Amino acid sequence: MTSKFPSVIPRFRESYTFANKDLSKWFPGHMHKGMKQMQRKLKMVDCILEVHDARIPFSGRNPNFYHLLTAVKPHILVLNKVDLADVTSQKQIEQSLKEQGINKIIFTNCKDQKDRGLKKVLPTVTDLVTNTERYNRVESKEFHLMAIGVPNVGKSSLINMLRHRHLKKGKASRVGALAGITRSVLERIKISEDPPIYLLDTPGILAPSVKNVEVGLRLALCATIKDHLVGEDVIADYLLYWLNKHQNFSYVQYLGIDEPSDDIRLVLLKTAVNLGKTVKVLSSEGSWVQMPNLQAASSHFIKGFREGKFGKVLLDDEFL
Ligand SMILES: Nc1nc2c(ncn2[C@@H]2O[C@H](COP(=O)(O)OP(=O)(O)O)[C@@H](O)[C@H]2O)c(=O)[nH]1
Ligand SMILES: [Mg+2]
Incomplete structure (x- = not known):
C-alpha cells in the first residue's frame, strides 16, 4: 500500500534509535513460571504446534524452548494471522526458517473457517507422527498435540478452529481427561477419530525472546507484549x-x-x-x-x- 505522495518526500529516519535500553521490563516474569509445568506436560506430547505471528516469522520466537524441548519432538511451526501478513515472499520465509532447522511450516488464518492452511494442520501432524521413523511410537495409537507460543499469536484460536473442524463432522466431541504424570491431569480434546488425535486444551505460553529494541517493538506492535510495558x-x-x-x-x-x-x-x-x-x-x-x-x-x-x-x-x- 504505497501511495503516490507527497510531491516532496520528507527525509525519514533510516534506523530506529530508542533511548531506554532496559528490555528486561518488557518480559513479564510470570511467564517463566509456567515453563516447568509445561515441560512435564510435554513428556506426553507427540507433536508440538508452535504458533507464531506471520508478520514476524523471525522475531520473538523463543529459541531456548525450541532447543530444549521441541528439538526432540515432531514440531510444526504455524505462522498465523496470515490475513494481516505480507507473505508474497513465502518461499523465502520458508527457506530462511529451514536454515534454522524448521522444516514444517504452515501459514494459517484462524479468522477463516475455510482457510487452506488450517486444513493442512492435521494431515501434516498425522504424517509427521506416523510416518517419521524417528518418532514412530509403538506403545500407543493415540497421540497428543500441544499448542505453544508467545501470547496473542492465536494459540487458543487455533485450538478452537481444530476443535470446530472435528465437531463439524458430527462426531462426539468428548473432552476427556488423561491422568498425567506427577499429579497433573491433562484436559484434552479429541480432534480426530482415526488416528485418534487429542489436543491439550491449555496452550503453553512462552515468554517472547526480545533480543533487541526493534524485536521488542515488533512484538509489541503485534500485541504479544502488553502495550503499557513498552x-x-x-x-x-x-x-x-x-x-x-x-x-x-x-x-x-x-x-x-x-x-x-x-x-x-x-x-x-x-x-x-x-x-x-x-x-x-x-x-x-x-x-x-x-x-x-x-x-x-x-x-x-x-x-x-x-x-x-x-x-x-x-x-x-x-x-x-
Ligand atoms: N486477524 C487475525 N486475528 C487472529 C487470528 N488468530 C487469532 N486472532 C486474534 O488474535 C487475538 C489473540 O488470539 P488468541 O487465540 O487468544 O491467542 P493466544 O493468546 O495465543 O491464545 C484474538 O483477538 C484473536 O481473535 C488470525 O488468523 N487473524
Ligand atoms: Mg490463549
Missing part, C-alpha cells in the same frame, strides 16, 4: 518509523492528516485534533486546560495497524 507512545513512534521507511503512507488518510511526517508528536497532535480527543491537564498557572489527547491518538494509530488498515505487512522483511 508504552503506546513508543510503539506508535516505531510504527510511524516503519511505515515511512517502507514508503507506506496509507496512515496519512487513516489518521486524517495532510502529509507524511516522521515526527510522531506532530502526527499524534493532528490525529488527536481530528479525533476530537482531548485531555484535561493542569497548566503552570494552576488552571485546568484541554489539550489534545496524544495517548488516544497513539491507541488509534496502533489499532489501525492491528486491524490491517495499512495493508498486509512483513515486519521482519530485512531477514530475507
Whole structure:
C-alpha cells in the first residue's frame, strides 16, 4: 500500500534509535513460571504446534524452548494471522526458517473457517507422527498435540478452529481427561477419530525472546507484549518509523492528516485534533486546560495497524 505522495518526500529516519535500553521490563516474569509445568506436560506430547505471528516469522520466537524441548519432538511451526501478513515472499520465509532447522511450516488464518492452511494442520501432524521413523511410537495409537507460543499469536484460536473442524463432522466431541504424570491431569480434546488425535486444551505460553529494541517493538506492535510495558507512545513512534521507511503512507488518510511526517508528536497532535480527543491537564498557572489527547491518538494509530488498515505487512522483511 504505497501511495503516490507527497510531491516532496520528507527525509525519514533510516534506523530506529530508542533511548531506554532496559528490555528486561518488557518480559513479564510470570511467564517463566509456567515453563516447568509445561515441560512435564510435554513428556506426553507427540507433536508440538508452535504458533507464531506471520508478520514476524523471525522475531520473538523463543529459541531456548525450541532447543530444549521441541528439538526432540515432531514440531510444526504455524505462522498465523496470515490475513494481516505480507507473505508474497513465502518461499523465502520458508527457506530462511529451514536454515534454522524448521522444516514444517504452515501459514494459517484462524479468522477463516475455510482457510487452506488450517486444513493442512492435521494431515501434516498425522504424517509427521506416523510416518517419521524417528518418532514412530509403538506403545500407543493415540497421540497428543500441544499448542505453544508467545501470547496473542492465536494459540487458543487455533485450538478452537481444530476443535470446530472435528465437531463439524458430527462426531462426539468428548473432552476427556488423561491422568498425567506427577499429579497433573491433562484436559484434552479429541480432534480426530482415526488416528485418534487429542489436543491439550491449555496452550503453553512462552515468554517472547526480545533480543533487541526493534524485536521488542515488533512484538509489541503485534500485541504479544502488553502495550503499557513498552508504552503506546513508543510503539506508535516505531510504527510511524516503519511505515515511512517502507514508503507506506496509507496512515496519512487513516489518521486524517495532510502529509507524511516522521515526527510522531506532530502526527499524534493532528490525529488527536481530528479525533476530537482531548485531555484535561493542569497548566503552570494552576488552571485546568484541554489539550489534545496524544495517548488516544497513539491507541488509534496502533489499532489501525492491528486491524490491517495499512495493508498486509512483513515486519521482519530485512531477514530475507
Ligand atoms: N486477524 C487475525 N486475528 C487472529 C487470528 N488468530 C487469532 N486472532 C486474534 O488474535 C487475538 C489473540 O488470539 P488468541 O487465540 O487468544 O491467542 P493466544 O493468546 O495465543 O491464545 C484474538 O483477538 C484473536 O481473535 C488470525 O488468523 N487473524
Ligand atoms: Mg490463549
